[in-house]
Amino acid sequence: xxxxxxxxxxxxxxxxxxxxxxxxxxxxxxxxxxxxxxxxxxxxxxxxxxxxxxxxxxxxxxxxxxxxxxxxxxxxxxxxxxxxxxxxxxxxxxxxxxxxxxxxxxxxxxxxxxxxxxxxxxxxxxxxxxxxxxxxxxxxxxxxxxxxxxxxxxxxxxxxxxxxxxxxxxxxxxxxxxxxxxxxxxxxxxxxxxxxxxxxxxxxxxxxxxxxxxxxxxxxxxxxxxxxxxxxxxxxxxxxxxxxxxxxxxxxxxxxxxxxxxxxxxxxxxxxxxxxxxxxxxxxxxxxxxxxxxxxxxxxxxxxxxxxxxxxxxxxxxxxxxxxxxxxxxxxxxxxxxxxxxxxxxxxxxxxxxxxxxxxxxxxxxxxxxxxxxxxxxxxxxxxxxxxxxxxxxxxxxxxxxxxxxxxxxxxxxxxxxxxxxxxxxx
Amino acid sequence: xxxxxxxxxxxxxxxxxxxxxxxxxxxxxxxxxxxxxxxxxxxxxxxxxxxxxxxxxxxxxxxxxxxxxxxxxxxxxxxxxxxxxxxxxxxx
Numbered sequence: 001x002x003x004x005x006x007x008x009x010x011x012x013x014x015x016x017x018x019x020x021x022x023x024x025x026x027x028x029x030x031x032x033x034x035x036x037x038x039x040x041x042x043x044x045x046x047x048x049x050x051x052x053x054x055x056x057x058x059x060x061x062x063x064x065x066x067x068x069x070x071x072x073x074x075x076x077x078x079x080x081x082x083x084x085x086x087x088x089x090x091x092x093x094x095x096x097x098x099x100x101x102x103x104x105x106x107x108x109x110x111x112x113x114x115x116x117x118x119x120x121x122x123x124x125x126x127x128x129x130x131x132x133x134x135x136x137x138x139x140x141x142x143x144x145x146x147x148x149x150x151x152x153x154x155x156x157x158x159x160x161x162x163x164x165x166x167x168x169x170x171x172x173x174x175x176x177x178x179x180x181x182x183x184x185x186x187x188x189x190x191x192x193x194x195x196x197x198x199x200x201x202x203x204x205x206x207x208x209x210x211x212x213x214x215x216x217x218x219x220x221x222x223x224x225x226x227x228x229x230x231x232x233x234x235x236x237x238x239x240x241x242x243x244x245x246x247x248x249x250x251x252x253x254x255x256x257x258x259x260x261x262x263x264x265x266x267x268x269x270x271x272x273x274x275x276x277x278x279x280x281x282x283x284x285x286x287x288x289x290x291x292x293x294x295x296x297x298x299x300x301x302x303x304x305x306x307x308x309x310x311x312x313x314x315x316x317x318x319x320x321x322x323x324x325x326x327x328x329x330x331x332x333x334x335x336x337x338x339x340x341x342x343x344x345x346x347x348x349x350x351x352x353x354x355x356x357x358x359x360x361x362x363x364x365x366x367x368x369x370x371x372x373x374x375x376x377x378x379x380x381x382x383x384x385x386x387x388x389x390x391x392x393x394x395x396x397x398x399x400x401x402x403x404x405x406x407x408x409x410x411x412x413x414x415x416x417x418x419x420x421x422x423x424x425x426x427x
Numbered sequence: 428x429x430x431x432x433x434x435x436x437x438x439x440x441x442x443x444x445x446x447x448x449x450x451x452x453x454x455x456x457x458x459x460x461x462x463x464x465x466x467x468x469x470x471x472x473x474x475x476x477x478x479x480x481x482x483x484x485x486x487x488x489x490x491x492x493x494x495x496x497x498x499x500x501x502x503x504x505x506x507x508x509x510x511x512x513x514x515x516x517x518x519x
Contacts, residue, residue, distance in 0.1 A: 008514030012458070023459055023500035024493075030503070269469070324514050365458035367465075370515060 010326040011370045015210075015361030016159050016187060016305055017328060021255070022212035022364070028258035029214065032251035040248050041239055051250045058257025062219050065260040066185075066204065067195040071224060074240045075253050078218035079186035080110040081233075082205030083153075085220060085243065086182040087114040089230030090151050090203070091123055098150025100124045104136055104165075105346040107155055108184055115153075128154075132348050133297035134163035138173065145177050152181050156188035156199075160330045160343040160359060161296035162305025164192060171200030180228050186210050186218075190263030191271070191302050196221055202228040208252065212364060213259030217252035220244075270364050275303040277362045277371050282306060284375035289382055295344055295357060306360040309349065312392035313385045315340075315356040321381040325374050328359050434480040435487040443490050444471050450494060453501035455508035457515045463497060 012020070032054060040055045042048025059070040076082050091101060103115055105127045115125045126144045128136050136154065145152075152174050154165050167183065174181035180202035188194060190211035196204060204221035208214050222228055222243070236245030263270075285292055291311030307330075310318065315329055330341035340354035349357075360374065386392040435443075444467065451463035474486045 006511075006514075008512050008517040009509060011513065011515055020458065023454075023463075023504065024496055026503065027496045027500055269466075365462045367458065367461045367515070369461075370458075373515065 006323055008324075010324045011373060012326045013360050013362065013366065013370070013374055014326050014328050015363035015366075016162075016359060017361070018209045018215065019212045019363050020365060021209075021214055022259065022262060024262055025213055025255050025258045029251045029255040032254050036250070038250070040250050041237070054250055054254050055248055058253045058260075061257035061261040061264075062206065065190065065194065065264050066206075066221060067197060068221050069224065072196075072221055074220045074222060074243050075248050075256075076218045076220050076240075076244050077216055078209075079108075079184060079205040079207035080218075081244075082203075082207075082218050082220040083108065083110045083182075083184055084114050085230055085233055086203040086205060087111060087151065087153055088118060089233065090180060090182070090228065091118055092231040093229050094150050098148050100126070100146050100149040101151045101153065102126045102128060102141065102144050102149060103153045104128045104130060104155070106130050106134060106158055106160075106343045107153065108159055108186075111153055111155070111184060124148075130346055133300075134158060134161050134295075134343075134347050135165060135297055135300060136170075138166065138169055141170065142173055145173075145179065149177070149179050152179055153183070154181075155184040156194070157185070157192065157302045157305070158296070158343065159187050159305075160341055161307045161347070162187075162302045163296040164188070164300045164302060166300070167199040167201075171198075175200050187302070187305070190260065190267060191304060193267070196223070202226075203230075208256035208259060211256075211259045211263050214252045214255040217249060217256045219256065266364070271303070273364070274362050274366075277366055277368065278303040278306055280368065281360060281362070281371050281375060282308075284372065285378060288375075288379045293353060295347065295349060304362045306362070307344075307357055308360065309344075309353040309357045310382050311353065311356070312389045312395070313356045313382050315358070317385055318356060318358065318378075318381055321384070322358075322377055325377055327361070327374075329357055330359060434483050440471075440487065443487065443494065447490065447494050447497060450497040450501050453498075454504050456504055457513040459500075459504065 032051070036047070036050050036054070038045070038047025038049070038051040040048060040051035055075070056070070059073045059075070063070040063073050076085065087101065091098065101115055101118060101123060103111055103125065119125050128140055128144060130136050141152070152170065154170055156167055157164050171181055181200060182203040182205075183199065183201050184205045185194060186205055186207035187210060189206050201221070202223045206219040206221065208217040220243070222230070230243060232243050232245065234245045239245050239248060282294070285308065289310065293309045293311070295307040295309055319327070319329060330343065340351060341357060344354040344357055362371070447467040448464060451460055451467060454460040454463060470490070477483050477486060
């Protein structure tokens with residue numbers, strides 16, 4: 001690849017971007033690529049019937065994992081499409097009466113962009129701020145609700161920092177005001193227990209490739225009682241009850257179903273494993289480096305997503321130095337830009353700390369040796385970069401350098417963050 | 428099925444375990460190989476405490492079908508193995 005010389009394929013720690021397909025999932029999919037290629041909507045021959053049966057079985061498997069009815073599942077191309085259908089579809093359907101949407105500042109780009117689109121059409125959108133731990137303030141949500149609020153959309157597990165929003169409480173508030181509640185659960189599916197009734201969601205976006213399934217497939221949960229209605233984006237043959245026309249891709253859907261069934265069986269085991277590795281990673285890094293900050297709440301988070309900031313290190317140099325570890329500074333969608341993540345900025349993380357964030361994504365197939373290797377490489381790289389950093393030098397020199405540091409800090413007018421203050425006091 | 432399920436013998440169980448480990452080693456992909464090994468060992472360890480004949484038979488049948496999947500997929504993975512190995516397989 002473009003002048004990058006690597007000795008081997010990097011170890012993969014970017015499970016939030018996508019996960020590898022589980023061999024058991026691929027095994028379920030292959031027959032539908034090879035011999036059972038019928039169109040599931042063909043009603044006149046065996047090819048169609050067997051594909052239809054497979055699609056319906058997969059629908060059941062997906063529904064089972066989230067405690068829904070198979071009739072409430074609509075297959076789509078992915079969570080982005082689900083989010084688009086949910087946000088725009090609901091508001092368009094109820095446009096006569098409802099003009100207001102509530103969402104958060106840390107949502108995925110596709111929700112934010114759909115909201116922006118609605119704003120251009122004259123809808124009103126409230127972007128709820130988050131607390132420094134990444135969670136929303138429930139009272140703030142309550143006070144933002146208006147009589148014409150048509151939708152509340154809050155993601156379950158954040159893709160960048162892994163915090164889990166208080167879904168049950170948000171669901172309760174929405175129930176109280178009788179407002180449809182949509183959640184983007186792409187990062188939550190198969191990782192934390194999901195129950196659509198406990199959460200009281202009306203719509204939920206799910207994705208195949210974040211649960212060791214194939215890319216290009218997702219599922220939208222749509223509550224039947226009380227019924228939620230949307231305006232379809234895709235018009236055509238009326239497949240998926242007219243909500244998403246277009247031939248259902250049998251192999252992909254079968255893969256998503258198999259991935260969900262597997263996730264149901266393996267969730268407990270995976271959770272234990274991922275937590276163990278997360279602790280190993282965090283302890284490993286913390287035992288050798290100071291100035292490491294975990295972004296987002298430490299309690300309410302999914303263990304497989306560890307977003308760390310390293311003080312006095314330039315993020316891009318760190319990522320470039322970590323050639324042998326496939327990690328990202330944030331979401332894959334925005335990894336091309338040098339801008340710090342908008343999610344971290346919404347948390348109130350300082351510009352410089354937001355610039356040095358790295359997201360370590362741990363999954364089912366990650367090994368202990370990989371974690372040790374990642375710790376070793378990260379520590380080496382951070383130490384190397386800090387050696388070059390004049391700022392870090394001064395901090396290490398202690399009191400004598402304190403004045404200079406302050407001078408530099410005030411001169412650059414960089415606000416002092418909490419960590420900074422603590423560090424300076426210790427010196 | 429109404430017919431009584433046969434409880435597998437100790438030898439059959441050990442043989443299944445060995446077969447699973449052997450097919451795990453066939454995976455060229457570092458992560459899948461390590462996972463299959465680890466998952467096999469831990470599943471057998473967890474099921475050690477089973478005493479009900481029917482649950483032993485069920486676990487055994489599940490293991491057998493997993494073995495079939497592993498055998499098939501080890502072939503598929505070998506057919507499409509990338510030319511460059513994982514760095515975890517190179518430096519040791």
